[in-house]
Amino acid sequence: MTYYEEDDLQRFAEIGKHRPDLFEKFMTWYQACQEEGALSRREKALIGLAVAHALQCPYCIDAFSQSCLEAGSNMEQMTEAIHMASAIRGGAALIHGLQSHNSVNRVSM
Amino acid sequence: MSTVLPVIQPGPQVNGGIDFDEKLAAYGLELRASSVDTLQINVGKLCNQACKHCHVDAGPSRTEIMTSETVEQVLAAIRRFKIPIVDITGGAPELNPSFRYLVPECRSLGCHVIVRHNLTVMFQPGQDDLPQFFREYKIEVVSSLPYFLQQQTDAQRGRGVFEKSIEALHRLNAVGYGVENSELILNLVYNPVGAFLPPTQQSIEADFKRELMHRYGICFNRLFTITNMPIRRFLDYLRRSGNEERYMRKLIEAFNPATVDGLMCRNLVSVDWTGRLYDCDFNQMLDLGVARELPQTIADFNPEKFAGRRVMTGSHCFGCTAGAGSSCGGAVTIE
Numbered sequence: 001m002t003y004y005e006e007d008d009l010q011r012f013a014e015i016g017k018h019r020p021d022l023f024e025k026f027m028t029w030y031q032a033c034q035e036e037g038a039l040s041r042r043e044k045a046l047i048g049l050a051v052a053h054a055l056q057c058p059y060c061i062d063a064f065s066q067s068c069l070e071a072g073s074n075m076e077q078m079t080e081a082i083h084m085a086s087a088i089r090g091g092a093a094l095i096h097g098l099q100s101h102n103s104v105n106r107v108s109m
Numbered sequence: 110m111s112t113v114l115p116v117i118q119p120g121p122q123v124n125g126g127i128d129f130d131e132k133l134a135a136y137g138l139e140l141r142a143s144s145v146d147t148l149q150i151n152v153g154k155l156c157n158q159a160c161k162h163c164h165v166d167a168g169p170s171r172t173e174i175m176t177s178e179t180v181e182q183v184l185a186a187i188r189r190f191k192i193p194i195v196d197i198t199g200g201a202p203e204l205n206p207s208f209r210y211l212v213p214e215c216r217s218l219g220c221h222v223i224v225r226h227n228l229t230v231m232f233q234p235g236q237d238d239l240p241q242f243f244r245e246y247k248i249e250v251v252s253s254l255p256y257f258l259q260q261q262t263d264a265q266r267g268r269g270v271f272e273k274s275i276e277a278l279h280r281l282n283a284v285g286y287g288v289e290n291s292e293l294i295l296n297l298v299y300n301p302v303g304a305f306l307p308p309t310q311q312s313i314e315a316d317f318k319r320e321l322m323h324r325y326g327i328c329f330n331r332l333f334t335i336t337n338m339p340i341r342r343f344l345d346y347l348r349r350s351g352n353e354e355r356y357m358r359k360l361i362e363a364f365n366p367a368t369v370d371g372l373m374c375r376n377l378v379s380v381d382w383t384g385r386l387y388d389c390d391f392n393q394m395l396d397l398g399v400a401r402e403l404p405q406t407i408a409d410f411n412p413e414k415f416a417g418r419r420v421m422t423g424s425h426c427f428g429c430t431a432g433a434g435s436s437c438g439g440a441v442t443i444e
Binding site: 040041042066069070071072074 | 256258261301303305306307308309312313316
């Protein structure tokens, strides 16, 4: 058995089975976020792709890769978005090195 | 309707056997033509290219080509019924020996003439004067360029096509096509390079205008987004790549009832290289002729009989109703 099944993406609505009210609220909010606003759909799709990589969610990576293509992005742009997410994630890890330094300095002569 | 919503939205369960007419009926719709204002003439399957998405399955080895006798029958129908718009396609229509007879004749009959020109045919023997020929007869030129980058274009249309296409666009611009304040119209066509839907027409048109001007100094009038139809060579690709079910589900889930009014089959009749009639070029490639009760050939054509006709449909029709819709003139609904 694998933990992630591609077909589960289509079954997402089943999450609403036990608390449909909460799922409905989520979907309303989720869909409203996708609409064109101060940011274009293409920009939002690229943000979604970047966040999906930061979260390493295979469903979201699949969904937002398709969304980016269908919003007119090319692989160069999508790869830059992925690098942005990765760089920020890497930087966020690296800055915590100072926590380590602080911890070591606290007990060092 | 958005085509970019990630697919986590809960939708109806899709099965492969969903019927297009039933889908229309569920929205209280029926697909019937209005009046015929366009005759789309497919003059044959011969082409200098063999694009991976081609619904015609056109290529250099195809021999199906409209004869001069059939061309005369087509012209007789245009003359008799004063059809205002003629849309000439193929294959590469310029490779039909009657092409340079058909075009001036249509113009002399007062038709607006559109030629679906693949750009690279300009570099075939005896075709280098095509920009001047198009200009002389004030042809509306519609040319496929799936992307403003080489990798995507060559992946769909063949190695070296992008470079030649750019050179051809320069030559068209040089004689006045697509240039600001010129009456010579040059429209481009975007097809997705793969199993996904096109972006919104306005957004990708803006990208093409910016990038083609910035990178190559090329200008054009409009960009038409056209969805890849799940038939013939593109269907082969979908099957080979394991994308057929997913692509069909995508088309069906993106069904947009607002597109139905503007579908090209409502105003167009398509004639094939033998003179047989169809509701559109896609039906032509599926050998799905017009309704049995109608005249079947251009020799018997009468637009009055075709007005209000029942349009023949199949699952491929979901390609024209997905998202913003798709037609020979691009998106059907503009957001």
